[in-house]
Amino acid sequence: MSHVGAPRGRTCSRTLRTVSLLTTGVLALTVLSACTAEKPAGRAQAAPVDIGSTGRDAIAQGGTVRWAVDTMPATLNVFQADSDATTNRIAGAVLPTLFTLDRTGSPQRNGDYLESAKIVDREPKQVVVYKLNQQAVWSDGTEIGAPDFVAQWHALRGKDTAYWTARNAGYERIEKIERGKDDLDVRVTFDRPYADWKSLFTPLYPKEVMGSPTSFNDGARAGLKTSAGPFNLKSVDRKAKKATLVRNPRWWGKRAKLDSIVLSAVPRGKRAEALAAGRLDIADIDRAAAERISSAARAKGGTAGQPLTHGPGAADISPAASLRARAMANGSDKEKAEAARSARERTAEAAETYSREQRNLRGYVVRKSLEPAYTQLALNGESGPLADERVRRAVARAINRKQLADAVLKPLGLPSKPLGSHLAVAGQPAYADSSDALGTQDTHEAQALLADAGWTQGGARRTDAGTKAGSEGEGRKPADAGKKSPDAETAKKDGEKKGTSKEEGEKKTDAEKKADKSTDKATDKSAEKSEKSGKPEKSEKKNDTPSDEGSYTVGDNKPAQDTKPGGVAGAYAPRGTAVPAPKAGPLGKDGKTLTLRFVLPSGEGSESLRAVGRRISVMLDRIGIGTETIKVADNSYFKDHIAAGDYDLALYSWPATAYPATDGRPIFAKPVPASDGTLQVEQNYTRVGTDHIDQLFDQAASELDEGEARDLMKKADARIWAAAGSIPLYQRPQLVATKPALANAGAFGFTSPRYQDIGFKKSGNAGPTAVPTAVPTALPTTVEKSPKAEK
Structure with missing residues (x-):
């Protein structure tokens, strides 16, 4: 099960990998030729894509690809709140995408729809002129033009509440849209500068969908009568859990190789079974399924009939186990013997089924890359111990991010450097490691921060609340201990924090100076060249032996x-x-021990996330912070706990984006009190934010110079690190099972399907039938002395 947070302010298929916490979403849209672009000097390199790239002349005409998705879409309008990953995947194949992303996550003009698009005026107002491809038409034969742009702007600008829109970012800055010499010449004037203008009008819907609240709200929920991509949407059968796309006969670009694409909703835990049954050609899979395919590929040259060393009954293949089983099945107690015989029969049947599936899985390969999304440790700063910035920073300084990244990614042969940014991933032009604003793992600094916040080994025994906090603190104080950064504000109500103080003056703390130093380094051009490129199911308290x-x-x-x-x-x-x-003893203050509620999902597909959580608990235990693990159902993890703020610590992921100034702001915006006393957090589920961070996002969104905008985002990222509400750990691995003959599809990374180029290789060009991937054959289930997490 993938745990990726809600979208970054938009549900556009170009920028998102998921639209809900528990699903993996569509892949970014871009031309496949961009996959071979050279890495610019001095930039951290992204993991290579793995899609079985093949020229169109080597791909057969015709055929159907059966593609696994997580759900059937509730709506086909990506601008509505209940759109999901499948909504975006369908939109990517059937609707206009004006700008696609290349392998670095940079937007590129899509020549199938645009002859040109550029800023023609900056003063007194920003003006962008779009010149549309003269061959571009909707599936009903009408041309794509200015009226479609105007209708989408009116629907999404946020002035008419009759439109049930999920967002209006960017559209609210447009002052007017005018027709040029004809409808293919579209002139857009902004009343405020907007740096992320390339994010607009993708996907572009026909004016029949956007033209009125009724058509917007209901017209595109069940179907799309009009489209303009290499494929059309033929049907969505929610009962059969299938959506069918067919080749668009009016498509003016290169003809789609496939006749059709069938999207089938298959739970992730059932995908190995569906692949083995031959019901799928391509599917995102978890680590366990990848291991099965890898094992099947390695066993292809083995001896026929050789027993499997994994799967049902594998534990009973030893002579001793087999002897015990026979003895029980033939014992004097008839009732027990019958039960034992029935159990053996069920196990044998399951083993035969598993063995047959393994033979069938030899017909697949596993393609792997890094997904444009990162897993983070979220610290809820609204109340409790984590409302104190010093405690949050102590948690962050206790965690060895390198160890966690290595454990998850190294076994897959993927780059395992910890992610150093909240706003970009490795390979993107905007990526810069700003983690120096917080500091590296340091047990002594973490302990000193806790002592300064009043959490001491003697504090758990004391009941005199009037005793001065921190009087029994041990260890030296870090440079920034005891000072409260003006930029470390949280949305906490006055009087809820204990053992903390807020400076009234304007003096910067060392934490702020660290952030400033980090951003100055990041923005210095010469320095950049030398930078290193439900209900809870179970509750358990952590008291593991620390590693070495x-x-x-x-x-x-x-x-x-x-x-x-x-x-x-x-x-x-x-x-x-x-x-x-x-190892530090348990810490406390005012008679209460320092224990944090670590909320994690309990589903079968979440084992690797829980393994990472166990390792984090060990690291925190080392400095005296206890953790109580709360396991909750996957379907309630995000809505009832993360979004609701019912946690202290949690693990979930955010998708990367090409437009951080627009998409990152709601994630890190400072929460504000509502009239009813609650907090308006947008998508900032850690409840940690500052005015300064908001200002930097606003400045970047209005900065038309790309270099200046990136510098502002690097400064914002350093401030986010210093606030210690979100600790990025690693970029998520991406594992995709495909048929070996399927070309131009797989682990896309930041690139996306060029749907018209996907197809099956011609006979003789299929290549090897199976290639094992470097996936270990076993997953640890407990934390050991030197724990290693798997994904």
Whole structure:
């Protein structure tokens, strides 16, 4: 199960990977030829795409691709709140996309729809002129033109509440749209500068859909009568859970190779079974399914009939286990013997089914890349201990992000450098590592921050609330301890915080200076060249033995306790032996222990996310922070816990975007009190934000110079790091199972399907029937001394 947050302010198929927490969404739209672009000097490189890239002349004409999706769409209008990943995938194949994204996530003009699009005036107002492809027509034969632009602007600008729109970002800045010499010449004037103008009018709907509130609200929910892509939407059968796209006979571009694409809703936990049954040609899969396909490919040359070492009954293949099973099945207790025989029969049947599926899975390959989305540790700063910036920073400084990224990505052979930005991923022009504004993993600094906030080892036993907080704190104080940054404001009500103080003056704290230093470094051109390129099911308290991270070595034949504190009396060890650093005892304040509620999903597809959570709990336990793991149903994880603010710590992902000034703002905007006393958080589910961050987003959204806009976003990112509400961990892996003969489809990374080029290779060009991917064959289920998480 993928846990990706709600979209970044838009549901546009170009910028999103998901539109709900529990689904993987559409892939960005771009030309496939961009996949071979050279990496610009000095830029962090993105993981390569893996799509079985093939020229059109080597692809057969005709055929149907059966593509797994998570759900059938509730609506086909991507601008409505209940649109989902399948809505976006359909829109990408059947509607105009004016700008697509290349492999670096940069918008590029789509020549199928635009001859040109550029800013022609900046003063006194920004003016953009679109010149449309003269061959571009809707499926009913009418040309795509200015009336369609005007209708979409009127529907999305936010002035008419009769339109049930989910967003109006960018459209509200448009002052007017005018027809040029003809309807193919569209002149758009903005009343305020808008840097992300390329994000607008994608997808573009016909004026029949956008022209009135009634048609907007209801006309495109069940079907699209008019389209303008390489495919048309033939039908959406919600009962059969299938949507069918067919080749568009009026498409003016290169003719689609496929006759049709069938999108089938298949739960992720059932996709290995569906692939083995031959019901799918391509599907996003989880780690377990990838392991099965990899194992099947490796076993292809093995001995026929050789027993499987995994799957049902694999634990019973040893002689001892087999002997025990036979003994129970033939024992004197008839009732127990019958039960044992029935169990053996069920196991044998399941093993045969599993073995047959494994043989069939040999007909697939696993394609892999990094998904344009990142997993983060979210810290809820609205109330409780995490309302104190010092505690949030201590949590962040306790976590070894490199260790987590290595554990998830290295086994897949993918780049495992921790993500250093909230607003871009590796390979994007806007990417810069601003994590220095917070600092690297440092146990002593984390402990000192906690002590300064009043959380001490003696605090859990004390009940005199009037005692000065922090009087028993241990360890040295960091430079920024005891100071409250003006930019570390939260939406917390006055009086709820304990053990913290807010400076009234304008002096910058060291945390702010760190952020300033980080952004100055990021924006310095010469420095950039040298930068390193439901209901809870279960609750458990964490008290794991810490790993050997942070350990030290003792001398040859020296008592460990004589070399470093924390050794065991009388212990001797040869030179180089690692001894764990002393673990902090449980911390407390005013008689209460420091324990954080770590909310995680409980579904079968969430094992890897829970494994990451366990490792984080171990790291926090090392500095005296306890965690209580709350496992909740996947279908309630986001709505009832993340969005509702019912958590202290949580893990979920955000999709990357080509337009951070527009799409990032609602995620990191400072929450504001509503008239009823509640908080309006937009998409900022950590409830941590500042006025300064909001100002930087606003400035960037109005900055037409791309370099200046990126510098503003780097400054905003450094401030987000310093506030310590969201800690990016790693970019998510992307695993896709496909038929080997299927070309131009797979793990797209930031690129997207060029639907007209997808098809099956001609006979003789299919290549190998199976290629094993580097996926380990086993997943650990518990935290060990040196834990490794899998995805």
